[in-house]
Amino acid sequence: MSAYEALDSGSGVAEFLKYPKETVAASLPLRRDDGRITMLKAWRCRYSDLLGPTKGGIRFHQAVNADEVQTLAFWMTMKCALAGLPFGGGKGGVQVDTSQLSRTEKERLARLYVSQFENVIGPRRDIPAPDVATGAAEMAWMMDEYSRLQGRLMPATFTGKPIALGGLVGRTEATGEGAFMIFEYFARQLNLTKDDTLAVQGFGNAARFFALAATDAGYRITAISDSSGMISHEEGLDIKAICNVKDKGGSVADTDQKNVQKAVGQDILKHPATVFVPAALGGVVNAGNAKNIPCKVIFEIANGPVKPEADAILESQDIHVIPDILANAGGVIASYIEWTGNLRGEQHDRDQVSYILRDHLIGAAKRTSEMVSDAKGDIRKAVYMAAIKRLSQSYSVLYEI
């Protein structure tokens, strides 16, 4: 079930959401450290502001293009609607290989992006955040540049900033910890128990905090992979030990836990765990491998890990999919908390962040559950139906006669 198919079952809002509200393209003349100019393609898309200012990350990657930016902005529209946030969806990107840039070139690029898109972004218009190859440092440079151009401090224009510049305590943990809140909710619905095991693909920011929360709660993670390979252990992997290894710059395969089995990374798709948790890349489950995945549940922490053509195959095997726009919504909810704090000049502590995070996530999970029977048990269809329902309410007030 793709988002666009789900839209076909919506109201007049389906026609309204067919195309983005605004996509601005630009060419950025980046001055290199040696004085040369490199021209880079860049975009910012505000897909829909039906529910509020548009919200979404800025990606620096060589594969970025207009279609990708618009698709990601569409997903953000759905994610924010589902999570009950007063945000629309947006996204931005620059087609660039950041491994070829020095730190000073990255800073110039971040500032250049803001000067180019100054009229698109703003705290009540479009609020960017980090994405692939952008992080707290880029957000700090961007916020500083925007404030300079506007002649006043504008922290609420960007989220994912360093804490010293108005960032949020708990932002780093929010996606993974939020994902575990959603996992627990569906574990009850799907009758999973602590005897059920998990296999996690990827061990970056989102996967780490999910894995820590899951093992703290008593679940066994029997396999983990990262870009260098996979490790497994029937009795459960020692997640804290793996975190220590990763913090020292190692990969999951460097863990010294006894009796750990090692394999190539793609073997994680064949590992016999009850729950497969893709938390790295998009498109890893496709029509070619979907029928051989030995799990009962796929819990999507990565964006778009299951290709649309694989959904029907998974459904025919009774594999439940908990979709990305629900499972990984903790990140944008944390951004919302940061934004409200910046607008009011207030700071939130860790307990307040956890409380607001849980409130929005469980609200989104309940809205999904209410749609599951209309969606004939298809949870992906249910999340889109719940998101579209909220978007339709604003649409009808504004546009339906």
Ligand SMILES: NC(=O)c1ccc[n+]([C@@H]2O[C@H](COP(=O)([O-])OP(=O)(O)OC[C@H]3O[C@@H](n4cnc5c(N)ncnc54)[C@H](O)[C@@H]3O)[C@@H](O)[C@H]2O)c1
């Ligand atoms: N971090 C967030 O706040 C957030 C929010 C929403 C969605 N997501 C999504 O979650 C996913 C992970 O994001 P992240 O922030 O944890 O990224 P990250 O860059 O911190 O980590 C990515 C991880 O994936 C691993 N990886 C790369 N190629 C791999 C491969 N071929 N096989 C197995 N592992 C591989 C890397 O080794 C690394 O451990 C992405 O799809 C991202 O879009 C993240």
